[in-house]
């Protein structure tokens with residue numbers, strides 16, 4: 001099982017994630033690695049163009065970004081060369097992104113005996129069905145699996161009151177610094193960028209990747225279980241930060257592994 005580091009976050013401890021996994025599945029060898037972009041053999045510009053092509057043009061439609069602009073390619077070049085650079089306001093197609101990363105994996109490790117989990121700061125989405133809207137995701141369970149450190153902030157919805165308050169302030173014409181003030185008011189009830197609880201939260205997502213790999217189903221219907229497919233921030237917090245770790249069924253499966 002290979003974890004690929006995402007160097008832009010400081011509160012995600014990959015060594016702790018690896019030792020957590022070693023505790024759960026001692027028979028599996030866990031490695032932590034540099035971001036897959038570090039392994040590319042292509043020219044940076046070619047790879048940057050591939051990334052730019054996976055950008056979602058509009059969340060309303062599945063139209064592909066087949067002819068990326070020069071500026072978009074340069075932006076991606078910057079990200080490849082400096083992986084700790086911040087990224088915001090862009091969404092990528094999760095499946096296309098996974099395909100690019102697949103080509104960056106060591107060829108001799110692309111069989112079912114290897115599980116690759118790539119942490120990325122890129123925010124990605126997937127469409128529900130053909131022609132449907134894109135929805136931001138925390139994770140995409142595929143080969144390789146992708147987990148987004150932006151997705152954990154942006155994909156699960158914040159408390160309903162957060163949005164109610166946001167609309168109220170907007171209707172009063174208040175715009176400056178609104179989001180920051182709201183974040184302060186609702187602090188603790190959602191996961192923020194580089195949140196200090198990030199490592200603990202991500203333990204559940206790597207376990208979902210493991211269950212996807214072993215049993216084809218990463219999810220559990222029990223809200224208390226780390227494998228719960230949370231759509232709300234408060235559900236993420238409940239599943240990942242409050243006991244128990246796993247429901248009875250999944251605890252038993254883990255013990256039998």
Ligand SMILES: [Zn+2]
Pocket residue numbers: 220221222225226227246247248249250
């Ligand atoms: Zn469960």
